[in-house]
Amino acid sequence: MSSNIVEIRNLEKVYVSKGETLTVLKDLNLDIPEGKKITIVGQSGNGKSTLLNIISGIDSATAGTIKVGDRDLEKMTESELCQYRSKFIGLVFQFHYLLKDFSALENVFLPAYMAGMNKKEAMEKALSLLDDAGLSDRINHLPSELSGGERQRVAVARALINDPKLILADEPTGNLDPENAALIGNLLFSVAEKYNKSLVLVTHDMELAKKGDIIYRIKDKKLFAGDL
DSSP, X not given: OOOEEEEEEEEEEEEEETTEEEEEEEEEEEEEETTOEEEEEOOXXXXXXXXXXXHTTXXXXXXXXXXXXXXXXXXXXXXXXXXXXXXXXXXXXXXXXXXXXXXXXXXXXXXXXXXXXXXXXXXXXXXXXXXXTTOGGGTTOOGGGSOHXXXXXXXXXXXXXXXXXXXXEESTTTTSOHHHHHHHHHXXXXXXXXXXXXXXXXXXXXXXXXXXXXXXXXXTXXXXXXXX
16 A cells, blocks of 8 residues: 655645735645656646645645655745755646756756766766657757757656656646647656656646546645546
8 A cells, every 4th residue: 555755634725915815725635645646637727736836845835734754844944845845856847947058968967966966877867867758869959959849858857857756747738739748748657657756747638637546626626536
């Protein structure tokens, strides 16, 4: 039986602007088991991205608890959150956010080197992950010299470079044509399986969502499990 690497209980997120309040998430519960792939679907604006931002420590909850192992995410210092994001989380966004003046290889290599991995090991690992992504012949190309699908494959490789336990993917195929969307979806699930990573993937793509071991709909500020 899988153990949970993240446990979320009674999560609430409220935004306040000019005296008005907007509740995006309320009484939301989620377990992320080790090695499992979770997909979340739902209409735009109903809190899917907010949930991922809270899990990653980019945003904070208004109420509730987020346990990472025996640690409480909401009680981490900024320094501890930086370490958590660097070591525990791998992020893939709808936009690739690659450094435009660096090659594909450098974009994947740099996060590991900056986190303290020695240069040779970081380079070897980056090359291996780019090979997984089918980009061995594109490693020296700048982002501007890559297609949209290739840039997103580099972003997937970069998300894995620091050996995170959890990959968070926020609409990773949203900007791609159907063919490249299918490639990125398959790549995410295959590398998560190969390296035994937990995956939480938010998507509008129902076919991609069906690949999840556990599928949720987000509705009325909560998560509901079940088939699509």
